Amino acid sequence: MAIELKMPALSPTMEEGKLARWLVKEGDEVKSGDILAEIETDKATMEFEAVDEGTIGKILVAEGTEGVKVGTVIAVLAGEGEDASAVSASAPKAEAAPAADAAPAAARPEAPAPVAKKDPEVPHGTNMKISTVREALRDAMTEEMRRDDRVFVMGEEVAEYQGAYKVTQGLLEEFGAQRVIDTPITEYGFAGIGTGAAMGGLRPVIEFMTFNFAMQAIDHIINSAAKTNYMSGGQMRCPIVFRGPNGAAARVGAQHSQNYGPWYANVPGLVVIAPYDASDAKGLLKAAIRSDDPVVFLENELVYGRSFELPELDDHVLPIGKARIMREGKDVTIVSYSIGVGLALEAAEQLAGEGIDAEVIDLRTLRPLDKETVLASLAKTNRMVVAEEGFPVCSIASEIIAICMEDGFDNLDAPVVRVCNEDVPLPYAANLEKLALIDTPRIVEAVRKVCYR
Amino acid sequence: MPKAKIDAGSGAEPAVTPAQDEDFALHSLQEALAADRRYTPNKEELLNLYEQMVLIRRFEERAGQLYGLGLIGGFCHLYIGQEAVAVGLQSALDSNRDSVITGYRDHGHMLAYGIDPKVIMAELTGREAGISRGKGGSMHMFSVEHKFYGGHGIVGAQVSLGAGLAFAHKYREDGGVAMAYFGDGAANQGQVYESFNMAALWKLPIIFVIENNGYAMGTAVKRGSAETHFYRRGTAFRIPGMQVDGMDVLEVRKAAEVALEYVRAGNGPVLMELNTYRYRGHSMSDPAKYRSREEVQDVREKRDPIEHVKQDLAALGVDEAALKEIDKRVRAQVAESADFAENSPEPEPSELYTDVLVERY
Numbered sequence: 001m002a003i004e005l006k007m008p009a010l011s012p013t014m015e016e017g018k019l020a021r022w023l024v025k026e027g028d029e030v031k032s033g034d035i036l037a038e039i040e041t042d043k044a045t046m047e048f049e050a051v052d053e054g055t056i057g058k059i060l061v062a063e064g065t066e067g068v069k070v071g072t073v074i075a076v077l078a079g080e081g082e083d084a085s086a087v088s089a090s091a092p093k094a095e096a097a098p099a100a101d102a103a104p105a106a107a108r109p110e111a112p113a114p115v116a117k118k119d120p121e122v123p124h125g126t127n128m129k130i131s132t133v134r135e136a137l138r139d140a141m142t143e144e145m146r147r148d149d150r151v152f153v154m155g156e157e158v159a160e161y162q163g164a165y166k167v168t169q170g171l172l173e174e175f176g177a178q179r180v181i182d183t184p185i186t187e188y189g190f191a192g193i194g195t196g197a198a199m200g201g202l203r204p205v206i207e208f209m210t211f212n213f214a215m216q217a218i219d220h221i222i223n224s225a226a227k228t229n230y231m232s233g234g235q236m237r238c239p240i241v242f243r244g245p246n247g248a249a250a251r252v253g254a255q256h257s258q259n260y261g262p263w264y265a266n267v268p269g270l271v272v273i274a275p276y277d278a279s280d281a282k283g284l285l286k287a288a289i290r291s292d293d294p295v296v297f298l299e300n301e302l303v304y305g306r307s308f309e310l311p312e313l314d315d316h317v318l319p320i321g322k323a324r325i326m327r328e329g330k331d332v333t334i335v336s337y338s339i340g341v342g343l344a345l346e347a348a349e350q351l352a353g354e355g356i357d358a359e360v361i362d363l364r365t366l367r368p369l370d371k372e373t374v375l376a377s378l379a380k381t382n383r384m385v386v387a388e389e390g391f392p393v394c395s396i397a398s399e400i401i402a403i404c405m406e407d408g409f410d411n412l413d414a415p416v417v418r419v420c421n422e423d424v425p426l427p428y429a430a431n432l433e434k435l436a437l438i439d440t441p442r443i444v445e446a447v448r449k450v451c452y453r
Numbered sequence: 454m455p456k457a458k459i460d461a462g463s464g465a466e467p468a469v470t471p472a473q474d475e476d477f478a479l480h481s482l483q484e485a486l487a488a489d490r491r492y493t494p495n496k497e498e499l500l501n502l503y504e505q506m507v508l509i510r511r512f513e514e515r516a517g518q519l520y521g522l523g524l525i526g527g528f529c530h531l532y533i534g535q536e537a538v539a540v541g542l543q544s545a546l547d548s549n550r551d552s553v554i555t556g557y558r559d560h561g562h563m564l565a566y567g568i569d570p571k572v573i574m575a576e577l578t579g580r581e582a583g584i585s586r587g588k589g590g591s592m593h594m595f596s597v598e599h600k601f602y603g604g605h606g607i608v609g610a611q612v613s614l615g616a617g618l619a620f621a622h623k624y625r626e627d628g629g630v631a632m633a634y635f636g637d638g639a640a641n642q643g644q645v646y647e648s649f650n651m652a653a654l655w656k657l658p659i660i661f662v663i664e665n666n667g668y669a670m671g672t673a674v675k676r677g678s679a680e681t682h683f684y685r686r687g688t689a690f691r692i693p694g695m696q697v698d699g700m701d702v703l704e705v706r707k708a709a710e711v712a713l714e715y716v717r718a719g720n721g722p723v724l725m726e727l728n729t730y731r732y733r734g735h736s737m738s739d740p741a742k743y744r745s746r747e748e749v750q751d752v753r754e755k756r757d758p759i760e761h762v763k764q765d766l767a768a769l770g771v772d773e774a775a776l777k778e779i780d781k782r783v784r785a786q787v788a789e790s791a792d793f794a795e796n797s798p799e800p801e802p803s804e805l806y807t808d809v810l811v812e813r814y
Contacts, residue, residue: 006521006522008518008520008521008522009520009521009522009523010521010737010738010740011737011738032510032511032514033514033533033732033753035746044738044740044742045740045742046734046740047740047746048521049514049517051511051514051515051517051518052784070521070522070523071522071523107802108802109802109803109805109806110806111806112806112813114813114814115813115814117814152624178624183651184647184650184651184654186647186650186651188613188643188644188647189613189616189644189647189648189650189651190613190647190651191613192610192612192613192614192616192617192644192647192648193613193614193616193617193620193648193651194617195613195614195617196554196602196613196614196615196616196617196618196619196620196621197617197618197620197621197624198617199602199614199617199618200552200602200617200618200620200621200622200631201621201625202620202621202624202625219607219610220610220613220614223606223607223610224605224607224610224614228595228603229808229809229810229811230588230808230809231585231588231589231593231595232585232588232589232593232594232595232597232603232808233583233584233585233586233587233588233589233808234586234807234808234811235584235585235595235596235597236595236597236602236603237811239811268809269809269810271810271814291811291812292811292812293810293811293812319814320812320814321814322814365814368810368814
């Protein structure tokens with residue numbers, strides 16, 4: 001069977017080129033790997049190698065020919081036992097490669113709709129205990145480690161030191177050094193090791209001392225953890241939780257004070273959670289550890305020590321992807337998450353004194369974002385402020401505003417306003433830091449503005 | 454601790470035993486290999502290694518051809534010239550418990566693992582039947598079933614991920630060893646050394662395999678690396694190194710056995726440098742102008758790994774006809790995979806949204 005040798009492409013974008021030189025002539029015996037010709041474009045020269053063995057039959061395009069279209073038959077190779085001189089080619093023709101648009105334009109598929117969900121009912125009479133966020137997070141890890149021996153905790157100072165912020169206090173004692181693992185200060189490396197362990201079937205909880213240091217590891221969070229399931233066609237999963245404090249702490253300067261929520265929420269393939277109170281911290285961390293998806297779990301150092309009511313249930317697990325209405329109201333909606341929720345609630349109290357009844361929504365999960373709850377509240381109040389402890393540009397606030405424009409425009413009685421930190425690296429000086437960070441008065445002011453008061 | 458080495462100027466016999474020499478562990482594996490360099494296969498084993506290497510070469514040549522025809526897009530890194538590395542190492546692994554991870558030059562490793570060439574080629578052409586359902590491409594292929602964990606496009610990432618696989622083996626106490634392949638270029642990435650440190654610190658069961666093909670894309674090793682003997686790069690972490698002729702499949706196999714024995718015994722990681730060569734450019738869009746045609750031709754003529762096996766087969770009394778039979782079978786297999794890859798349908802448009810997340814929220 002004669003084999004047609006076709007003009008090769010040097011790159012995906014090459015359409016034609018020059019057949020610069022033949023290195024074989026008709027009648028030559030060639031074996032695979034032999035260089036047959038040199039092909040040139042304006043960018044590069046490439047050697048054209050034989051793939052098959054045989055004898056060069058007819059050379060159909062002479063050397064020096066310019067503008068030879070990719071796919072054109074340039075020579076014919078006679079196989080074993082064939083008479084090379086008798087081999088003739090079908091008329092040289094350019095064969096178009098099947099392009100992605102060759103198929104009839106299919107209807108754009110619909111993205112799957114989110115599943116309807118709500119928080120499980122807390123049975124009447126459930127004892128509510130007072131717990132700090134720090135304890136709630138620790139209890140979530142403890143319970144999940146008891147439940148599933150594939151779960152382990154790894155990070156800097158998580159074991160013997162009991163956690164840089166004491167979130168992992170007591171874990172080493174209960175679970176031992178096999179499952180509570182101190183790492184060297186090497187974020188990129190241990191984020192990769194955790195991700196690899198998740199690919200290998202374990203359920204790692206990777207603690208970053210703060211998310212500022214996770215920038216050294218962001219390649220594994222995004223390129224390795226978030227994209228694997230998709231790139232493998234659903235074959236290789238990565239059930240891992242990356243957790244630690246995020247956002248501004250107190251007087252630690254620009255490099256230790258940043259909210260990475262918008263960064264991670266930008267990436268398909270990740271789940272991003274940023275709880276505010278103890279109940280959500282516990283219920284959502286347990287859900288995160290059980291999830292088959294990679295989760296970025298953003299805590300806040302300033303909230304660790306705050307106390308909240310926490311239902312004493314055997315298994316307090318909350319749904320990922322569901323916002324929570326923290327305070328019902330009818331005049332305006334304040335959307336927030338993480339530490340901003342506390343400020344929003346304070347603002348709502350103050351506004352109530354002025355006769356403005358504000359609804360406060362805690363997003364809780366930043367990806368997938370609960371658009372339905374946000375839009376339903378907008379439909380009710382027709383006014384919205386987004387309060388976010390973080391930079392304003394390309395923020396979660398920006399996203400909420402876009403959602404309101406796209407899907408809630410008819411319900412808007414005023415432009416949505418965002419209240420964020422100032423658009424500067426966080427300064428150290430106490431007065432400047434205060435000026436840079438979001439606070440309650442700014443939220444109150446923004447609410448008055450959207451209420452035209 | 455007193456220094457174990459004696460004064461070289463004394464002229465006396467070495468007064469230390471291996472047990473006393475604290476550097477001994479770092480070169481003991483190299484010495485074991487030097488004492489007995491090549492695996493002794495029977496005829497059937499060697500024919501099998503030959504067939505796998507020929508399959509990789511013919512497959513890659515065909516992939517290059519399909520790329521030239523526009524049927525394969527994007528980046529496509531061929532393994533031609535390096536076949537003995539993956540084939541020799543994989544042949545020593547226990548496929549029931551050991552795991553493997555590599556970078557973007559991954560077709561050869563998958564073939565050496567016995568993964569169906571049809572689904573690999575169909576992934577290259579971006580078809581539904583591809584091993585990643587057309588959503589990964591050349592650099593992103595995985596087979597969890599075969600404990601092959603990719604197929605990673607970010608240079609060096611597979612080294613930390615591989616240490617994670619090794620961590621999982623140790624955590625589960627399943628007796629498995631992870632093998633993480635990377636190139637001489639990746640060997641300069643910082644995370645490689647972070648991983649060396651933790652792997653040695655925690656005695657993780659991992660073999661780090663540096664496939665030194667001489668060039669990090671267009672940068673020759675000596676232009677990019679202060680220490681060009683990569684097998685020494687683990688010394689600072691007390692990881693023993695081995696330097697192996699990656700063009701001789703039997704030496705590769707032997708070295709793998711020496712390394713596996715050490716790692717499986719719970720001693721922690723081994724670093725192997727496999728000296729090899731790629732005949733093609735870094736990727737299909739690299740015309741490889743940074744080296745001479747003579748250099749490539751010289752390796753092809755003097756060091757070609759497949760020719761090397763042919764000589765060994767001849768010594769075992771295998772005749773040309775038997776090899777022709779294998780070559781023919783491989784050609785048919787590759788032709789079939791190319792036809793399959795060309796004629797399979799593209800993914801359904803609805804696949805756009807599948808597998809972004811595992812669960813629905």
